[in-house]
Amino acid sequence: MPYVNIKITREGATAEQKAALIKGVTDLLVTVLDKNPATTVVVIDEVALEDWGVGGLPVDEYRRKAREKS
Amino acid sequence: MPYVNIKITREGATAEQKAALIKGVTDLLVTVLDKNPATTVVVIDEVALEDWGVGGLPVDEYRRKAREKS
Amino acid sequence: MPYVNIKITREGATAEQKAALIKGVTDLLVTVLDKNPATTVVVIDEVALEDWGVGGLPVDEYRRKAREKS
Amino acid sequence: MPYVNIKITREGATAEQKAALIKGVTDLLVTVLDKNPATTVVVIDEVALEDWGVGGLPVDEYRRKAREKS
Amino acid sequence: MPYVNIKITREGATAEQKAALIKGVTDLLVTVLDKNPATTVVVIDEVALEDWGVGGLPVDEYRRKAREKS
Amino acid sequence: MPYVNIKITREGATAEQKAALIKGVTDLLVTVLDKNPATTVVVIDEVALEDWGVGGLPVDEYRRKAREKS
Structure with a gap:
């Protein structure tokens, strides 16, 4: 009887994708x-x-900085 | 100083019912x-x-299957 | 199908008390x-x-200060 | 690689304030x-x-009672 | 950058099994x-x-009752 | 009345360090x-x-691989 909690950023995961995770x-x-x-x-x-x-930043800013570096 | 987290499916619990849980x-x-x-x-x-x-299914599908069986 | 998580300080709760919480x-x-x-x-x-x-303190220190005040 | 979860009441925290928490x-x-x-x-x-x-009450009712007392 | 928390009863899961879950x-x-x-x-x-x-019972008692029924 | 949960790997954090986090x-x-x-x-x-x-690995194995790479 496990309990699993999956936290993801809200970026349009569909009900089908969620069902696949479950x-x-x-x-x-x-x-x-x-x-x-x-x-x-x-x-x-x-x-x-x-x-x-x-990395100490909200994820959208974190991604922007990561893109600038690359 | 306990901390309690109650997770329920979103199905119309009222503020009164939540106050009763608290x-x-x-x-x-x-x-x-x-x-x-x-x-x-x-x-x-x-x-x-x-x-x-x-049961490996999103809860609405899980309930549908349970009803079909019975 | 709710999920409830109860966090308490470890201070000798017995199996009977836990069963009563459940x-x-x-x-x-x-x-x-x-x-x-x-x-x-x-x-x-x-x-x-x-x-x-x-209150910004570990709970044992918090209690000690609370006792000193009263 | 710590994981931190901060729960606050929804009362208008801005994106800037959240970035400051992060x-x-x-x-x-x-x-x-x-x-x-x-x-x-x-x-x-x-x-x-x-x-x-x-204190056994939803937080808005808790605050109302606290104000009445003071 | 998801975060996943898996809660299981403590019943001897090995480091290898945990690595397989991860x-x-x-x-x-x-x-x-x-x-x-x-x-x-x-x-x-x-x-x-x-x-x-x-089911309102600690899991070991829950299993004992389930076995008695079957 | 926030609630904060900090999860860290168990690697000898002292009571003083925990008090500093709190x-x-x-x-x-x-x-x-x-x-x-x-x-x-x-x-x-x-x-x-x-x-x-x-990274799909228990953290000690993850660190070992990271050291090998560098």
């Missing part, structure tokens, strides 16, 4: 740890770009 | 563990149906 | 929101005192 | 623990007032 | 959403049986 | 958002190296 991670827990899929819960959180930080 | 779980921690309600924090997350998976 | 919060979700208890998951985290802060 | 907490982890900022992730969640409880 | 879920996010694996973070929490509840 | 992030929320420190809660989780993944 199925994929549930299958993974069955394959690797023989967990019962019936009680495996997955919660996906989409996070606005301004609410996600990496 | 009061109920705070009272529970006072009764069972003698915690101080003044510093007990409760955060409720409502999660869209397409972002909640169980 | 039962109490599950019953609450049934009563208030008519949730299915069979798929309600509760996870309790006990957190060491030095890992819990409030 | 920068500030990343710098803090560098200063205190010599963590690598490049792999430090920060996620901010803004929570509606009716979804945040303290 | 690799599997990272690959999944690359395949489904074209996420950058370099900034994908996975945190696994093992939770003691007495701290995990389902 | 004070630093609480001060940050006061400075940036004028939050009340008295109801700001901070929870630190130390995560074993085998339970933390990045």
